[in-house]
């Protein structure tokens with residue numbers, strides 16, 4: 045069985061695409077990629093290492109499939125599990141709500157007992173406000189991906205973040221650097 049469970053929600057396919065690009069870097073035999081629209085809480089029990097992907101929609105709102113799963117995810121026991129998050133947003137179009145949904149999901153899994161890794165520096169982004177911003181550490185609560193404004197930076201960001209997360213997970217996975 046794959047060592048890592050990756051769960052994503054996506055309205056228009058950007059987050060889904062990034063989910064599979066992460067799997068390509070970590071190795072498709074290492075990661076099981078699942079749409080949050082198709083799973084139950086049970087799938088979460090199978091994995092000690094979990095990656096969650098969520099875009100923000102409609103001025104700071106949670107993507108619709110994640111919203112439907114919201115009560116369920118809060119009831120998952122994340123004790124003993126390590127979680128890394130990635131969020132998609134548009135920093136120029138929605139700079140007052142940049143990646144808010146990732147911040148909200150972060151708080152839910154933290155409260156449910158998860159150890160969260162994969163925090164990401166804010167260098168190279170421009171935004172006014174974000175619920176995914178941690179002022180004490182001047183970082184995002186997970187990888188920030190902007191396919192609307194900075195698509196050309198995504199491949200390198202994924203390469204760097206995947207290597208970081210594998211190390212923080214403590215897994216012996218050789219990460220492939222891709223130029224996709």
Ligand SMILES: Cc1cc2nc3c(=O)[nH]c(=O)nc-3n(C[C@H](O)[C@H](O)[C@H](O)COP(=O)(O)O)c2cc1C
Nearest residue numbers: 054055056057058059099102103104133134138143
């Ligand atoms: C109507 C609309 C509202 C959006 N609202 C936000 C927002 O509040 N914050 C943000 O960071 N991005 C916002 N976005 C940008 C999306 O998060 C971004 O396009 C993302 O890549 C979509 O991911 P998906 O294709 O996986 O659904 C919005 C986009 C649209 C079209």
